Amino acid sequence: MDYHPQNPTLGWHCFSMGIVGNRLFMLVEERDVASKKMVRSFLYSRVMTKNFFVTGGISQSGNVVTVELEEHGLFVGDSISFSNSGISGVSGKMTVTSVLDANRFTVMNSKEQTITNNDSWLCATYFEDNQWQIQELSTFANSAGVAATHLHSFCPVNRSQFAFGFHNGDASPREIGFVKCSINWATGRVTTDKIILSETLSRAAAEPCLRYYKNKLFLTTRSQNPNVGSLLIRCDLNGENISSFNISAEKIHYTNMPFHIENDVIYMFAAERAENEWETGQSDKSGNRYRANRPRMFLLKHRLSDWGKPEKTEVQVISQGIYSGEVANSACGVGSVVYKDGVLYCLFGDEDYRNSHSLTENARRANNAHIDSGYQPEIYALRIVLDKTLSGLTDRPLKGADNLHLPVFRGVNGVRTIQSPIEFDETTLFNKLASFVSMQVQKILATGDDYGMYGTDYLNGVNRLYLSSTHKANSQNGSTITLHNDKSEEGSIIDYRATAHKFLGGVHINTGVINTPPESAGNTEIVNAKWVNSQIEKNNTEKVLFSGSTQEPVSVQVSSLRGEIHVLASIRGVKRWDSFSLWSSNNTYIGASEYGGENADRDYGSLIRVNINDRTLTLTPTSTYLPTIKKIIHLGA
Numbered sequence: 001m002d003y004h005p006q007n008p009t010l011g012w013h014c015f016s017m018g019i020v021g022n023r024l025f026m027l028v029e030e031r032d033v034a035s036k037k038m039v040r041s042f043l044y045s046r047v048m049t050k051n052f053f054v055t056g057g058i059s060q061s062g063n064v065v066t067v068e069l070e071e072h073g074l075f076v077g078d079s080i081s082f083s084n085s086g087i088s089g090v091s092g093k094m095t096v097t098s099v100l101d102a103n104r105f106t107v108m109n110s111k112e113q114t115i116t117n118n119d120s121w122l123c124a125t126y127f128e129d130n131q132w133q134i135q136e137l138s139t140f141a142n143s144a145g146v147a148a149t150h151l152h153s154f155c156p157v158n159r160s161q162f163a164f165g166f167h168n169g170d171a172s173p174r175e176i177g178f179v180k181c182s183i184n185w186a187t188g189r190v191t192t193d194k195i196i197l198s199e200t201l202s203r204a205a206a207e208p209c210l211r212y213y214k215n216k217l218f219l220t221t222r223s224q225n226p227n228v229g230s231l232l233i234r235c236d237l238n239g240e241n242i243s244s245f246n247i248s249a250e251k252i253h254y255t256n257m258p259f260h261i262e263n264d265v266i267y268m269f270a271a272e273r274a275e276n277e278w279e280t281g282q283s284d285k286s287g288n289r290y291r292a293n294r295p296r297m298f299l300l301k302h303r304l305s306d307w308g309k310p311e312k313t314e315v316q317v318i319s320q321g322i323y324s325g326e327v328a329n330s331a332c333g334v335g336s337v338v339y340k341d342g343v344l345y346c347l348f349g350d351e352d353y354r355n356s357h358s359l360t361e362n363a364r365r366a367n368n369a370h371i372d373s374g375y376q377p378e379i380y381a382l383r384i385v386l387d388k389t390l391s392g393l394t395d396r397p398l399k400g401a402d403n404l405h406l407p408v409f410r411g412v413n414g415v416r417t418i419q420s421p422i423e424f425d426e427t428t429l430f431n432k433l434a435s436f437v438s439m440q441v442q443k444i445l446a447t448g449d450d451y452g453m454y455g456t457d458y459l460n461g462v463n464r465l466y467l468s469s470t471h472k473a474n475s476q477n478g479s480t481i482t483l484h485n486d487k488s489e490e491g492s493i494i495d496y497r498a499t500a501h502k503f504l505g506g507v508h509i510n511t512g513v514i515n516t517p518p519e520s521a522g523n524t525e526i527v528n529a530k531w532v533n534s535q536i537e538k539n540n541t542e543k544v545l546f547s548g549s550t551q552e553p554v555s556v557q558v559s560s561l562r563g564e565i566h567v568l569a570s571i572r573g574v575k576r577w578d579s580f581s582l583w584s585s586n587n588t589y590i591g592a593s594e595y596g597g598e599n600a601d602r603d604y605g606s607l608i609r610v611n612i613n614d615r616t617l618t619l620t621p622t623s624t625y626l627p628t629i630k631k632i633i634h635l636g637a
Helices: 367-371
Strands: 012-019 024-033 038-047 050-055 058-068 079-083 092-101 104-117 120-125 133-137 151-158 161-168 175-184 189-196 207-215 214-223 229-235 242-245 259-262 265-271 296-304 313-319 336-340 343-351 378-385 396-400 407-409 416-418 444-447 451-454 465-468 481-482 495-497 505-510 532-536 544-549 554-557 563-571 576-581 589-590 608-613 616-623 628-635
Touching: 012 161, 024 151, 104 189, 133 189, 175 214, 207 259, 259 336, 265 343, 313 378, 495 608, 544 554, 554 628, 576 589, 616 628
Parallel strands: 012 151, 151 207, 465 481
Antiparallel strands: 012 024, 024 038, 038 133, 050 120, 058 104, 079 092, 079 120, 092 104, 151 161, 161 175, 161 207, 175 189, 207 214, 214 229, 229 242, 259 265, 265 296, 296 313, 336 343, 343 378, 378 396, 407 416, 444 451, 451 465, 481 495, 505 532, 544 628, 554 616, 563 576, 563 628, 589 608, 608 616
């Protein structure tokens, strides 16, 4: 967006955009910077860049050339480039003179003739060659004349229709709903039809996200009341035949919920703005929002066959900020979900308690002003690979949206932090400090570039198991293990702090000899980096499938595909446990990626390949440094 000509009094704001056919549509709000209220709204549209390889469908009569091009995305006045059209005079960049419908348009040829080309030819549209076409819309005010609070989300319906959501929460009566938009390709104008949902649905809801699926419009809402919870709604495109219920049995609230529907399963993404916000049911406006805590990202899954049954909604923690207060999606980016080739991408902007920001300011000085006050905006993507049975997740790293910049964050103290991995040249390389942990989502409560946390609860006051590359964990805040080597040197130590040897999740460790720590290690005890008589216990369901020592492939039979497999392996002399779910781990890897060789997949490890064929489990040591498999245990069979 260009800077607003009346800045800093007015500024632009956009929460809704998408593509219909080959044309980008963007809902732009003009807002008063002081009050942050919407003054006017506009629909911006522009043809996208696309190459077309066509056979036939182009003809001329007189001076008029008629072109049949499926979902061309063109309005009158747009330009399109032709190559090898088979019609003399139709070549290079030309201007669209009329649009017949979503699939046909005309251009003018100075050479008068009658001809039809049935052979192959080429044409292309270019975003850069065209300009925004702008249409002013209403402010979608309520009956009291107060403009909508936000125009929110976007979903295509067909080749000539789309919808976006709105809510009005600034003045009574409170409203929430959607706007149905119909494109007239011939005139280049869009007509709107505002659909207001019932007062019952609107009273505690905001920021609807939309998807159109199998002739029904689906909406999720952001709850404004911890006692009500967010809603899942479906209706006809005219707003009739409405059905709704709370998304889950828990009162999930205070987050917008972008989503996608695939194979009759609704995948919804949500974030809390403050740690344990959902469990405690407190408002993010209660003073807990901008604090040094660790908000989480969630994936919610609901099958259409379970419609109306909130207790059937599955809720999984899929991400947590690496740094305290980091990465919760809100005012900096409400989030968008894209599905392609079996992969879901949830893209969102960060909101950090250390950052200051403005919804509407876009003055020429804004970037410097924001950076000086600690605001270093970033766009993130959660990448979710859905397995064929839709039973869970197979891929869940947090990553930057592109590789065109260093992921630098500068805090309010002026210190810049550069996250791994970063390659500066052929001799200097920063690699990730921890490999990905493969376990059930309910057991992984936090992972980052330099730590992992394992347990069944994240509330303060309960024991937790940390696997960390630093000895600076708080010894008063639960059980901690910091893994290093056995030299008992700073940076090369194991810190073991616990009141007992029993950890949540069932890991039991008999430690080695206690050594005296160096002064720099602080109030800790150091033990040798070895595991003695290690065992895993869980409800007496453990079954030892293999015990020995081998670098050859190991095949074992499992009694069922339920539960988890825990593997003890020796990697370059260091023993470690890895675990994975039998249900969703076929053709994956476990191990330590830092020893994986030149072709290592550094996000997942590449030391032991997991293959599951019916009830035969095969573990194959791979990579440059082969691990030695010591023990295989099946839990929860």
